[in-house]
Amino acid sequence: MTGIAKIDFPVAWGTDAHDPHPAMRLWTDPQSGWLARIRDAMHQRQAHPARTLVLLPYAHLLPLATRLWTQCCPDGFAPQFETTLNWSTRMGGFAPGATDITFDMALDTLTATALLRGAGLGAQQDTLAGLLVQSAQQLGPLASASPPSERPFWAHKARLAATLGMESPALALEVAVARVAVEWAAQSAYASDLLFDASVQADLDCLVVVQGFAADPLHTALQAAWGERLASFALAAPDGEAGAIAWHACHDAEDEAQRTAACVIAHIAAGRYPMALVSSDRALTRRVLSMVESAGVQIRDETGWKLSTSHAAARLMALLKAAAWNASSDSVLAWLKGGSCVCSAGWRVGARHPQGPSPRLARSRPWRGSAAFRYGGSIERDRQCHTRGSAGYAHFGWLVGCPAWGFASQWAVGSVTA
DSSP states (O other): OTTOOOOOOSSOOSOOTTOSSHHHHHHHOTTTOHHHHHHHHHHHTTOOGGGEEEEOSOGGGHHHHHHHHHHHOOSSOOOEEEOHHHHHHHHTOOOOOTTSOOSOHHHHHHHHHHHHHHTTOGGGHHHHHHHHHHHHHHHHHHHHTSOGGGHHHHHHHHHHHHTTTOOSGGGHHHHHHHHHHHHHHHHOOOGGGGGGOHHHHHTOSEEEEEEOSSOOTHHHHHHHHHGGGEEEEESSOOTTTSOOOOOOOOSSHHHHHHHHHHHHHHHHHTTOOSOOOOOSOHHHHHHHHHHHHHTTOOOOOOSSOOGGGSHHHHHHHHHHHHTSTTOOHHHHHHHHHHOSTTOSTTEEESOOOTTOSOHHHHHHSOOTTOOOEEEOSOHHHHHHHHHHHOGGGTTHHHHHTSHHHHHHHHHHHGGGGO
């Protein structure tokens, strides 16, 4: 994913061909940049920019491509930057049918259940629906790579290949799922079908396809349909520009974290930033982030766990919400129920208060008939107990001074002081 970057600069950027960031050089390099290659493709085919369509593999690149083209080529027309789905939808030529593959897991699961019932597999529909969706979504890109007129021939070949080597009776259900998946993929309509339409081809002088990091089988079919008007290049950096992959042998997790942090700091010192750190090990990621943060590196963590997902932090968040000056009764009760500080010898949960809840609480919610706290100890003794109990409640005195605590104490203690 080295070719995708989100860079927030306080000034205009992207017009400097000597921008040190590799991702920006892939766009703006005057010799091998993507924008220069798009201009060359239009020039070679004598295509007008307004009649040129550039298909990008990811929708996230659309605003970046449009902005960079405007900065690098401020005069004249600009080509259309689209993805296949966005362009087909904008042209009004594609809308998934009731039984088409939508590549949406929820919708496709409903369709798969109906198809299994129609195939006589209703008894196993709950078990086989997920497998059918996975199989159909894998076959979908292959089916969409064939023009609609040639899709029956693709289906004939797919029927033979899908069940090859699955003659055993033990695989009868898998064979049935594979056959249903082939028929589903063959009869579905796809957003890329619009690219094979003759009227669409007549309205465009040039089609530029930017391939993603994975091989797209659609490219071969488009080459046959568009001929010389099709230009294609990969999103990945050209050979020699991607840089070498460095492998590090680590003794343990701590050594791996230290080496990773050292590499991050070295890249930043060389001016190669912003940069991304990708790891499936959350513990390693947190360790590396703590190291680079201690070195004064500004971090934007967008994928880690939130603090409130841990039990101790959830109780802390409930405490802070309950301590607000305008805390609701629900917030106070959420903290009282979730915290362990109200479980000392002085408090008994479940007893009904003799005089009922406080007037303020009664106004906020219909508390008649609800369980309340009955206090049978000393407030001062309980405060000292909480203060000595653990470091988590070291600020108990501060909490008692908050309006929310006074509200909770008024309801919980009631007429003890009377």
